[in-house]
Amino acid sequence: MTTVLAIENVDKFYGPVNHGVHAVKDLSMQIAKGEIVALLGSSGCGKTSTLRMVAGFEEVSRGTIAIAGKPAHMLPPVKRNVAMAFEGYSLYPPLTVRENIAFALKAARLPKATVDQKVAEIAKLLEIEDILERYPSSISGGQQQRASLGRALIRDANLHLLDEPMGQLEPQLRAVLRGRIKHFIKERGLTAILVTHDQTEANALADRIAVMEGGVLQQFDTPQKIKERPANLFTGTFVGEPPMNVFEAFVSGEADRIKLKLPDGLALDYEQGNFAQGVRDALLKRQRVVIGIRPYAVRRAKDGVPATVSANQWLGDQTHIAADFAGGSLVLVEHDRTRLERGETIGIRIDPQNLHVFDAGSGAAISHGPELA
Incomplete structure (x- = not known):
């Protein structure tokens, strides 16, 4: 597949290199033509700084960025052929919504009929046909956000960069637009990077998700892989709703059993045959681990x-x-x-195939179910 974006060993410091705030740390990733990638993380994790470096609005402190096979990290934004929808909208106040959306097409000297047709199409997609002749100051924040999104999506660009593109929309409209926007991007073979803190949005739109925390890329994989095989404890607990249950456990091997001893004198007891040899070896050489179980994988059982x-x-x-x-x-x-009263005792069963085990020190995944991570 053709690589549209290659980020290699990129660092971003705010302030002096090695002494300022280290917002992005040694980031490397490649994005293929036609992919939708979500940068997912909490506030301050480095996702927006990454997007702005790709766009050219922030300088790269170290490392390189290539777009469409050409070095781009030293180019000004106008030379990168990227389209961006900002979280803060950034519409031109003197222009109507129609003129804002059509701005790049007119600058490219496309025929008026083509411009009108494309604007009508994007306005219908985003349900903003009724505000095309209005000015940004006279419409709501959600309408401004959709206009900004339309202005980005209408462009013919190497990359479409979407910074929290639907954060101001009500949940019902957001759910509808997610499907439409993904279809629009895929139908045209566009390449898009989405910045979001909303894992539902990331899962719904993205082919792959880059989970970031503390400026570090924690995992870059498909939504399914991230949920089923998290690379570390952070990814395991950050992605998933409700969040993964985690408990510290002490490992002991007795006869053909593996016991994971929990606080309060409780224990999970498994036959060693439930795990591959490599998993058994990895568990038994550790005294302490962290175990994780997705809420939907926990079962009630009388003997639990x-x-x-x-x-x-x-x-x-x-x-x-x-x-x-x-x-x-x-x-x-x-x-x-389920009708259960507060204070009622229940039995908990955690089947071995649903068990995620992490190193207690580093947080790195050791195993998922019966297999090594």
């Missing part, structure tokens, strides 16, 4: 490890049960309406 119900919420299509377990809190998800 005891837990005490602390909350029971029916959300209309599933039940979220919180329980005091092993010195902490555990959440499990059931699809039927």
Whole structure:
């Protein structure tokens, strides 16, 4: 596949190199033509700084960025052939919404009929046909955001950079537009990078997700792989709703068993045959690990490890049960309406194929189910 964007060993310092704020740390990634990639992370993780370096609005402190096979990190933004939808909209106040969206097409001297047709198409996609003749100051923040998004998507560019493009929209409209925008991008073979802190948006739109924290790329993979095989404890707990349950455990091997001893005298007890030889060796050479279990993978069983119900919420299509377990809190998800009272004792079963194990020191994944990470 053709690589459209290559980021190699990029650092971003705000202030003196090696002494200022290190916002992005030794970042490398490649994005192929036609891909939608989401940069996902909490505020301050480095995702917006990365996007702005690609766009040319921030200087690269170290490393290189190539766009369409050509070095771009020293070029001004206008020379990079990228289209960007800013979180802050950045519409031209003297121009109408129609004129804002059409600006780049007119600058490229496209025929008026072509410009009008493209503007009409994008306005219908984003449901802003009724505000095309209005000025930015007279429309809402959500409408401005859609106009900014339309101005970016309408362009013929090597890269489309979308910075929190739907953050101001109400949930119902956002859900509708996610599907439309993904279809629009895929149908035209565009290459897009989306910055978001919303994992639902990242999962819905992206072919691959780059999870960032503290300026470091934690994992770059498909949404399915990130959820099923998180590279480390941070990714495991950051991606997933409700979040992954995690507990510290002490490992012991007895006869043909592996015991994961939890706080409060509790333990998970498995036959060694449930795990591949490499997983058994990796577990038994460690004294302490962190185990993770997705809420939807926790089961109730009469002979399970005891837990005490602390909350029971029916959300209309599933039940979220919180329980005091092993010195902490555990959440499990059931699809039927479950009637459990606070203080009631339940049994918890965690099947070995649903167990994620992480190194207690580094947080790196050791195993997922029966296989090594």
